Amino acid sequence: MHSTVPPPHRDKEPPMPDSGFLAALHPPVTIPGPAPSAAPVSPDGKPDHTPADGSALQRILRGPTGPGTASVALPGGLRPAPPDTGAPASAAPAEGRAVPGLYYHPVPEPDPVRVEEVSRRIKLWAEEEVQLYPEEWEGQFDGFSVGRYMVGCHPDAPTVDHLMLATRLMVAENAVDDCYCEDHGGSPVGLGGRLLLAHTAIDPFHTTAEYAPPWRESLASDAPRRAYRSAMDYFVRAAGPSQTDRYRHDMARLHMGYLAEAAWAQTGHVPEVWEYLAMRQFNNFRPCPTITDTVGGYELPADLHARPDMQRVIALAGNATTIVNDLYSYTKELKSPGRHLNLPVVIAEREQLSDRDAYLKAIEIHNELQHAFEAAAAELAEACPLPPVLRFLKGVATWVDGNHDWHRTNTYRYSLPDFW
Numbered sequence: 001m002h003s004t005v006p007p008p009h010r011d012k013e014p015p016m017p018d019s020g021f022l023a024a025l026h027p028p029v030t031i032p033g034p035a036p037s038a039a040p041v042s043p044d045g046k047p048d049h050t051p052a053d054g055s056a057l058q059r060i061l062r063g064p065t066g067p068g069t070a071s072v073a074l075p076g077g078l079r080p081a082p083p084d085t086g087a088p089a090s091a092a093p094a095e096g097r098a099v100p101g102l103y104y105h106p107v108p109e110p111d112p113v114r115v116e117e118v119s120r121r122i123k124l125w126a127e128e129e130v131q132l133y134p135e136e137w138e139g140q141f142d143g144f145s146v147g148r149y150m151v152g153c154h155p156d157a158p159t160v161d162h163l164m165l166a167t168r169l170m171v172a173e174n175a176v177d178d179c180y181c182e183d184h185g186g187s188p189v190g191l192g193g194r195l196l197l198a199h200t201a202i203d204p205f206h207t208t209a210e211y212a213p214p215w216r217e218s219l220a221s222d223a224p225r226r227a228y229r230s231a232m233d234y235f236v237r238a239a240g241p242s243q244t245d246r247y248r249h250d251m252a253r254l255h256m257g258y259l260a261e262a263a264w265a266q267t268g269h270v271p272e273v274w275e276y277l278a279m280r281q282f283n284n285f286r287p288c289p290t291i292t293d294t295v296g297g298y299e300l301p302a303d304l305h306a307r308p309d310m311q312r313v314i315a316l317a318g319n320a321t322t323i324v325n326d327l328y329s330y331t332k333e334l335k336s337p338g339r340h341l342n343l344p345v346v347i348a349e350r351e352q353l354s355d356r357d358a359y360l361k362a363i364e365i366h367n368e369l370q371h372a373f374e375a376a377a378a379e380l381a382e383a384c385p386l387p388p389v390l391r392f393l394k395g396v397a398t399w400v401d402g403n404h405d406w407h408r409t410n411t412y413r414y415s416l417p418d419f420w
């Protein structure tokens with residue numbers, strides 16, 4: 001039985017905020033756990049990118065930091081909604097070391113009450129509703145910590161039902177990646193056909209009476225399709241038509257990225273660095289931050305989403321978050337069978353750098369993308385200070401920070417190379 005999430009496009013818009021709208025976006029938070037073994041240094045000896053430094057534009061985006069600013073209120077409507085699971089709780093800080101020299105923003109520990117509830121519900125969904133995995137994969141499902149991930153990325157979700165929209169989609173997206181493309185039986189061979197048929201679970205096939213029934217049956221025929229269909233079914237009920245269309249478009253982008261990666265794997269081609277980065281703009285987390293408004297219970301109208309400056313902000317945010325994955329999953333991917341492309345590997349091969357220097361260059365590329373995202377978001381906020389635009393920008397920035405924190409703290413899945 002589906003839980004009811006009110007359609008976000010019916011929600012009242014938040015009132016117009018003042019010019020300091022992004023104040024308190026990144027209140028001061030100290031990263032717990034062991035300190036880096038050496039002070040972060042950039043490869044070329046330039047000043048390090050610490051969470052505290054930044055340009056005027058970045059300061060607009062980040063808001064004030066320092067003593068007394070943690071409680072700076074967001075203007076009405078931008079304040080995160082209180083959790084529906086009782087009083088906000090605090091959790092012990094999680095372990096995990098940040099990549100030295102990475103430019104990122106620490107986040108507050110995700111609400112543990114919500115994390116527990118989302119984790120409970122997502123496991124029920126995976127096991128009872130979509131039969132996602134055989135028993136022997138349960139440890140990996142738990143180790144993925146998707147509840148912590150989504151609660152950290154969507155602190156403004158009004159209810160746990162809203163959080164579940166993002167959590168189901170995240171699990172389904174990873175099921176397709178694992179089972180069709182990568183670790184759990186995936187292969188580049190024949191990927192296009194599998195992906196296209198799975199895509200019809202999120203973007204329905206409209207056909208004749210004769211051919212509709214076998215298509216409908218096919219949607220239950222493997223775990224990735226069951227997961228896509230069910231997660232999308234919940235999402236469509238909560239989202240407006242343009243939000244649904246936006247998600248389908250982003251997923252088509254993602255599938256195109258998977259196909260380019262697979263084609264290169266099949267032929268053993270190592271792309272140039274810019275070509276790799278272009279592929280990774282599609283094989284990318286983009287579909288996750290772009291549902292921030294649906295998960296937040298409001299809607300960024302289609303014409304504002306389509307603006308070229310908004311598209312640039314979204315692309316840069318997606319690219320920064322995805323290179324974060326390349327950095328944290330580097331050692332995991334080195335251990336995987338065959339050559340798994342990621343940014344440090346491609347730089348080392350194409351630019352004839354040592355593994356360490358290539359990794360350090362990848363950090364610099366990430367940092368430039370993250371700074372460019374923040375600058376573009378701040379410019380857009382100034383050019384178009386409409387409430388849903390401001391809230392959406394804040395939601396995307398929060399997703400970027402939460403994504404970094406999940407990678408940093410997911411020591412079950414990721415470990416850093418020994419370069420420092």
Ligand SMILES: CC(C)=CCC/C(C)=C(\C)COP(=O)(O)OP(=O)(O)O
Pocket residue numbers: 170173174177254283284285286287288322325326329
């Ligand atoms: C959640 C989502 C939209 C995923 C799509 C693509 C994807 C799995 C990533 C961007 C993560 O990269 P990667 O496949 O390298 O993941 P791991 O390093 O195996 O965690």
Ligand SMILES: [Mg+2]
Pocket residue numbers: 325326329330333342
């Ligand atoms: Mg990776």
